[in-house]
Amino acid sequence: MYLKNSEYKIIQNLGSGSDHYVFKGQHNKTQNICAIKIEKKSGIGQLENEIQILQQLQGIDGIPKIIEIGKTNDLKNFLIIPLLNCSLQDLGKSEKLSLWSIIAIGLSVIRIMREVHNKGILHLDIKPENIMVTSNSIINSTEQILISGNVNLIDFGLSQNIRNTIFLKQTFIGSLRFASRQSHRREQLGYKDDLESLLYVLAYLRNKKLPWQYYQQMAFYLMDIKKIGAIKDQSYKTSLLSQQFPPQFYHFQQYIDNLNHSSLPDYNYIEELFKQMLSLNYAQIKPSLSETYQFNILRDLENSEDNIVNESISNRNADDLKVTLISDLIKAYQTIKIKSIKDIHF
Incomplete structure (x- = not known):
């Protein structure tokens, strides 16, 4: 699986939710680390809903910044945000x-x-x-x-x-x-x-x-x-x-x-x-x-x-x-x- 038209790549599987996978990602040039969420099946809607909500909330301190959104090669939605791993x-x-x-x-x-x-x-x-x-x-x-x-x-x-x-x-x-x-x-x-x-x-x-x-x-x-x-x-x-x-x-x-x-x-x-x-x-x-x-x-x-x-x-x-x-x-x-x-x- 790869991200279409993206300079980020998947380097590690971090886990999954009910409808999406979470991966550790990396920028091809800067080597910056990020989190990549990819829906398990295209058209489920939950990740698409999250993207729409996050777009409305950008600029609020404490809300993940959207780094990139797009589609995988098999047309599944993906969302790239900063990696936060301490809940x-x-x-x-x-x-x-x-x-x-x-x-x-x-x-x-x-x-x-x-x-x-x-x-x-x-x-x-x-x-x-x-x-x-x-x-x-x-x-x-x-x-x-x-x-x-x-x-x-x-x-x-x-x-x-x-x-x-x-x-x-x-x-x-x-x-x-x-x-x-x-x-x-x-x-x-x-x-x-x-x-x-x-x-x-x-x-x-x-x-x-x-x-x-x-x-x-x-x-x-x-x-x-x-x-x-x-x-x-x-x-x-x-x-x-x-x-x-x-x-x-x-x-x-x-x-x-x-x-x-x-x-x-x-x-x-x-x-x-x-x-x-x-x-x-x-x-x-x-x-x-x-x-x-x-x-x-x-x-x-x-x-x-x-x-x-x-x-x-x-x-x-x-x-x-x-x-x-x-x-x-x-x-x-x-x-x-x-x-x-x-x-x-x-």
Whole structure:
């Protein structure tokens, strides 16, 4: 496989997504290294969608710069962007991230998200694998983390203009672990859903787990979507997700809950909450829940989980239980070029 009319060449296979391959590439003359994404089959639409979204977001710090786009010799779309190989998922596995680093990462992503949302774009797949840092050497310095461009938001294959989300009702979008409650309910998504997914990411980095992750059956069945959605609903009613953060994090959680799906968030307020957290020292931070109370909440969630789901299902008829595959929407709406839930990895 080669790239038509390109001065870049493929030198190493780095991995693959549900609909694309990722390669390490190199410029023939300058020897500059890059990442090359190539769709697995021509016309799938997700990589084409990502290219269209990235073109609208060029110039925003923390958004990958498009180096080149084009076709392979067998007419598959390709996208060349800078190579970023240090994700939060990798960092979370290999290093203990401090509270301050996690908060600084959150603030950096919020600043990127503000610019993306101001363009009317929703990311819709916020998760640790899609948040990158330029180097793991900066992770223990909040000052370095907060420098524009040192934290990047990637993978816009699921992203949509907010005007198009009306077509995605009755559709689960995102990953089971980090998707918003609204997505589990298959309701119309908005700006708040990206923020909610970010909240889950930060809680996951801090606690190394989420209350619902052990109920995940590693398959995208209807019951998995409903069961985990029910646990998220119960967890969100408490301060369980915010227990290892300063109080401002729970204020962030409450603010998200009170937002309308179509309302543009008040990013000045959100940024101020995160700046307040960064200004605190460890002596000022106390867990919001006692260990006994935390255990009781987790026990109650486990005991009530099946009852919650069964009650939810009993109140709906068979038509209500239908989950539309995004691949079906691709056929119906040419602008909605995103993948089936069966293909989404978490």
